Amino acid sequence: MNDLEIRRRVRELEPWVNDFVYNGVRYATASTRDYLLSQPPQERADAFFAAFPGAKRVLELGALEGADTLAMSGQPGVEILALEGREENLRRAEFVMEVHGVTNVELRLADVESMEFAELGHFDATLCAGLLYHVQRPWELLADIGSVSDCLYLSTHYWGSSDGMTDLDGYAVHPVREDHPEPQARGLSVDVRWLDRPSLMRALERAGFTDVEVLHERATAEVCDIVAACRKAGVPRS
Numbered sequence: 001m002n003d004l005e006i007r008r009r010v011r012e013l014e015p016w017v018n019d020f021v022y023n024g025v026r027y028a029t030a031s032t033r034d035y036l037l038s039q040p041p042q043e044r045a046d047a048f049f050a051a052f053p054g055a056k057r058v059l060e061l062g063a064l065e066g067a068d069t070l071a072m073s074g075q076p077g078v079e080i081l082a083l084e085g086r087e088e089n090l091r092r093a094e095f096v097m098e099v100h101g102v103t104n105v106e107l108r109l110a111d112v113e114s115m116e117f118a119e120l121g122h123f124d125a126t127l128c129a130g131l132l133y134h135v136q137r138p139w140e141l142l143a144d145i146g147s148v149s150d151c152l153y154l155s156t157h158y159w160g161s162s163d164g165m166t167d168l169d170g171y172a173v174h175p176v177r178e179d180h181p182e183p184q185a186r187g188l189s190v191d192v193r194w195l196d197r198p199s200l201m202r203a204l205e206r207a208g209f210t211d212v213e214v215l216h217e218r219a220t221a222e223v224c225d226i227v228a229a230c231r232k233a234g235v236p237r238s
């Protein structure tokens with residue numbers, strides 16, 4: 001696809017959340033508004049495969065416009081199923097794959113809060129970045145991931161304070177009304193729940209991820225960030 005054609009299709013698919021680079025040219029540059037990728041895609045892909053070097057069949061949840069998908073697709077021998085809940089995001093992700101000639105990615109429209117994970121088959125590893133804090137029952141999403149995958153690269157927020165937490169299904173949760181600055185990156189549910197750290201760890205353990213290797217963490221009294229490589233028993237650390 002030539003430069004003019006890419007620009008025409010990019011315009012048709014507006015508005016974009018992220019820009020992308022092809023052949024040294026940056027496209028969809030009008031897009032970069034308030035939402036910044038929390039980790040550069042290639043850096044995240046490198047960290048993902050450093051944590052799970054043998055991963056060949058990969059599941060990605062909440063793929064947005066395919067920035068992480070594209071970066072991970074460059075790993076030799078990998079096959080990716082990337083799920084995204086918003087059709088317009090999916091169309092842009094498909095276009096990014098088309099421009100780059102990517103053939104080892106399947107993009108699918110799916111709501112991770114209501115879909116049947118059992119129908120997906122089994123995966124060596126899952127990428128769940130920027131999504132867990134956008135759902136109503138994060139512990140159920142972790143259990144679903146655990147039902148299809150032995151390894152999980154998790155990048156999420158958790159709630160740092162124990163004040164005002166509600167107990168639900170044995171987890172301490174902080175109710176949050178979705179107000180992500182970028183509407184296309186919000187959860188499909190409006191009222192979501194954030195776990196506190198002990199509850200996040202308990203939910204991971206109950207999902208089967210007994211080994212949680214924290215790769216990055218920023219703890220505050222409220223919004224906290226964590227990136228972790230999570231493995232089931234018997235999966236060695238690389």
Ligand SMILES: C[S@@+](CC[C@H](N)C(=O)[O-])C[C@H]1O[C@@H](n2cnc3c(N)ncnc32)[C@H](O)[C@@H]1O
Pocket residue numbers: 037038061062063064065068083084085086089110111112113129130131134135184185186187188189
């Ligand atoms: C904050 S963005 C994160 C995008 C990307 N994973 C990253 O880390 O940069 C959340 C993404 O998940 C999608 N999403 C939100 N709720 C979802 C759901 N219930 N099922 C599937 N996708 C969902 C949004 O449409 C958006 O693309």
